[in-house]
Amino acid sequence: MQHHEKINYVEFPSKDINATQSFFSKAFGWQFVDYGDEYTAFNNEGLNGGFYKTDSTMTVENGSALIVFYSRDLEQTLERIEPAGGTIKRAIFPFPGGRRFHFCDPNGNEYAVWSDKYL
Numbered sequence: 001m002q003h004h005e006k007i008n009y010v011e012f013p014s015k016d017i018n019a020t021q022s023f024f025s026k027a028f029g030w031q032f033v034d035y036g037d038e039y040t041a042f043n044n045e046g047l048n049g050g051f052y053k054t055d056s057t058m059t060v061e062n063g064s065a066l067i068v069f070y071s072r073d074l075e076q077t078l079e080r081i082e083p084a085g086g087t088i089k090r091a092i093f094p095f096p097g098g099r100r101f102h103f104c105d106p107n108g109n110e111y112a113v114w115s116d117k118y119l
Helices: 017-028 074-081
Strands: 009-014 039-042 048-053 067-070 087-095 098-104 110-115
Touching: 009 017, 017 039, 017 048, 017 074, 074 087, 074 098, 074 110
Parallel strands: 009 048, 067 110
Antiparallel strands: 039 048, 087 098, 098 110
């Protein structure tokens, strides 16, 4: 069901579509549908969206919105980032409401993962 005037879909930049698919598949178990060589889409990951081929990247420093994932086990999620091809940009830190870390996908796009669980 589509919800009137609610965020429905999000698109992210990707320098390398294959690396993007590999990373999100390994780190988070996502599946993709390709639409040509320069676009791939994902569904049922909290929000539907896609990745488009470009040389641009999204980071907090360049003014991009920060996409934040939720995890019931922050340490377990963090442990999957680097083996999948990503990099940890900021280690786990507390913030009002929980703890989180920031990571970059293989294209250099920045994301965060948060949890309301404290150690």
